[in-house]
Amino acid sequence: MKKDSPHLKRFYYPLDQAVEKPFNWKQMLRLLHYLKPYVKNLLPSAILAMLLSTIVRLIVPILIGKVVIDMAIKDENVSLLTYLIIGISILYLISYIANMFRIKLVNILGQRVIYDLRKSLFSHVQRLSHNFFDKRSAGSILVRILNDVNSLQELFTNGIINLLMDIIMLSGIIVILFVLSPKLALAVLVILPIMFLISTKLRRTIRRAWQSVRIQKSRLNSHLNESMQGIRITQSFSQEKENTEFFNGVNTDNYENERIAMKKSAYFGPFVELSNAIGTVILISYGAHLIITGDIVVGTFVSFAFYLGMFWEPISRLGQIYNQLLVAMASSERIFEFLDEQPNVMEKKHAKKFENMKGNIVFDKVQFSYDQDRIALHEISLEMKQGQTVALVGHTGSGKSTIANLISRFYDPTKGSVKIDGNDLRDMNLTSLRENISVVLQDTFIFSGTIMENIRFGRPEATDEEVKEAAKVVGANDFIKRLSHGYETEVEERGNILSAGERQLLSFARALLANPRILILDEATASIDTETEVKIQLALKKLLEGRTAIMIAHRLSTIREADNIIVLEHGRILEQGNHEQLMQSKGEYYELVKSQFDMLDAL
Structure with a gap:
């Protein structure tokens, strides 16, 4: 195949070039x-x-x-x-x-x-x-x-x-x-x-x-x-x-x-x-x-x-x-x-460790760019208080996942600062930060191994009983028991023997077992059927007590109970408040909810 083939171009990475050197x-x-x-x-x-x-x-x-x-x-x-x-x-x-x-x-x-x-x-x-x-x-x-x-x-x-x-x-x-x-x-x-x-x-x-x-x-x-x-x-x-x-x-x-x-x-x-x-x-x-x-x-x-x-x-x-x-x-x-590649997110030599993190999150005039041509966040300022459930909503590319990534410090802000309990994340030990945060993604990743090993991944020292309890709380215990070897069932590469919803439930149990102070749910219920989602919503009311939760969701029915809903558009905050407040103001959130219900009525 010739190198100018349109199919082959994607494999000629600029980072992989033969260079003439002595x-x-x-x-x-x-x-x-x-x-x-x-x-x-x-x-x-x-x-x-x-x-x-x-x-x-x-x-x-x-x-x-x-x-x-x-x-x-x-x-x-x-x-x-x-x-x-x-x-x-x-x-x-x-x-x-x-x-x-x-x-x-x-x-x-x-x-x-x-x-x-x-x-x-x-x-x-x-x-x-x-x-x-x-x-x-x-x-x-x-x-x-x-x-x-x-x-x-x-x-x-x-x-x-x-x-x-x-x-x-x-x-x-x-x-x-x-x-x-x-x-x-x-x-x-x-x-x-x-x-x-x-x-x-x-x-x-x-x-x-x-x-x-x-x-x-x-x-x-x-x-x-x-x-x-x-x-x-x-x-x-x-x-x-x-x-x-x-x-x-x-x-x-x-x-x-x-x-x-x-x-x-x-x-x-x-x-x-x-x-x-x-x-x-x-x-x-x-x-x-x-x-x-x-x-x-x-x-x-x-x-x-x-x-x-x-x-x-x-x-x-x-x-x-x-x-x-x-x-x-x-x-x-x-x-x-x-x-020789150095992390973009550098840890300071004498970085402080989080001791008894509470989970108060503050974004202070944060701007962030993945590259020079595209600004993902435009100097946003927001606060997520300890124990609050905060929902981030908006169209694709509005900056929801970027905010979650900055909280976990997968990236650092281009300008401004992200603070937890008053500490700038750039001054803190990365391990101690991420040990206090659990993330559940829409495209969940299941490792090769047993069901037990996958749930225990977030906290290796957890006992078998603690693993099973976490699975029960999120409603995963029922389907696990139906498997050939229960919690010792081998899930194969990327959990191929499980359905998308079952994989999501496992990742949810994994995150909860880690006992985090901050829980990030990035479209976490997207692959779960309505009946299972109801069970999870009931469990979350108890499990999120005392924890700060950040929920990213397109399905707005899942975030009605959130303490604060932040509406984003092109990296800017348009409005924020709880469900009732935003519905009364009849702004962007009202239009989003209305459009979703109109779509359901049309179906």
Whole structure:
């Protein structure tokens, strides 16, 4: 599917763009910082095992060339040859055991680092403000926590230790080659500068390709997440074919980006093989000449042959490690972008905690904008007293939910202040604030797990009896008892086995169990039938005693008993009072009630 397709445009987020940047060593050091907890145990043991196997590999070719060939075989010393064979066998056994421990240790190390990194990323994302999630799809966030972190696994399990091992191996080989024969060493290593120049040119294009892979995977996951969430809508409108075609387009882009990245990364391997072949030809031709002229002996030539074979192996691995570094850099950029994201709602260092919150809420000339072009609230001032039930009414976009969000401090006012019990919320501890507030939304969210676990979510320490009592109060106990396993029934993802009304009742019980001082009901009864709603209204009269309740409702029959009804329009307060007062004034509220009753009469 082409990028200018109108369907595909929604997946080309401005926040997910491939950017041409130099290799960021500072960022790589930051990534390696996650090894810090293991520098005293796992890492030193893995490095020790690596050094032991590397030293053995560097010693053996000298023993074969200088001792086995130039001494034992040349002098026909059978006993020396026997001892050498046994000794070399023991060295290889030591190398094997050391490698076995190295592989085991680096795998443990890598898995622990990945665990720590994913935990750190998830914990940080949990603390970010709503503004962060407003700008990103759930799929793109999942990609960074899952795929981008997973892509670092190879670097931490093999790359870092292998990088050290190969650098030590190459350095050791080069030193030994120049000690054995400077002339022959210069001849066989003449290809290295050419390799360096070509690999440098490949670096930028390979890194850009892996950036594109990460971004395309994010888009693919975004579409998958959206498709699964909206499968009922897709089937309702018979758009399965269109959705499949769209997925094929995104999947094709993902395939092409992956193929291009792998193709560019694969350039390095054959080039190393070609370099190896050139080096071998130089060794044979020039090495034979040096033997004939007496500059080197046969044992030195044999050692050179061994070392040359060993030399290109780490060179090839370094190319693979470099690819890993490029993938890690592309992923780490995206991971650290999230880790560097700061909440818009910041908690002060010495924020005060709410002690025995009463629930007096004051909006003092509050203005709020979600973005620069749209003002949601225009310097409104209002008061919600302790124990009052306050209803917010108005057309869609009037600012009702914005007021609720500001009370929970999901956002901060652009101007003015929101106070509870005389405390500006910006001065208060967020946890202590939200522990005293329960929110029930129209689009309620039920987690995978049992009925009991979902109700207890708001107060994990609650007893089973307290959970059941909360369910009884809101009228949920009857339908829960009819389920196959009662309160231990698994509700599956998003509560799929429950009806919309049943899910709403569960969320209502969850909010009440938390025993809040402030209760926010945002269209909370919209998905409940009239009979159930009557039961809830009766229960609310008792449950809301002493609590401040904010009710947002389009169905005006549910807010008749509210102590104060605030009518909003385009972020401004038009009028406020109780039901009787507003009906007598015959203002906007009167017209809203009248229009709803007219609609009912028409039906």
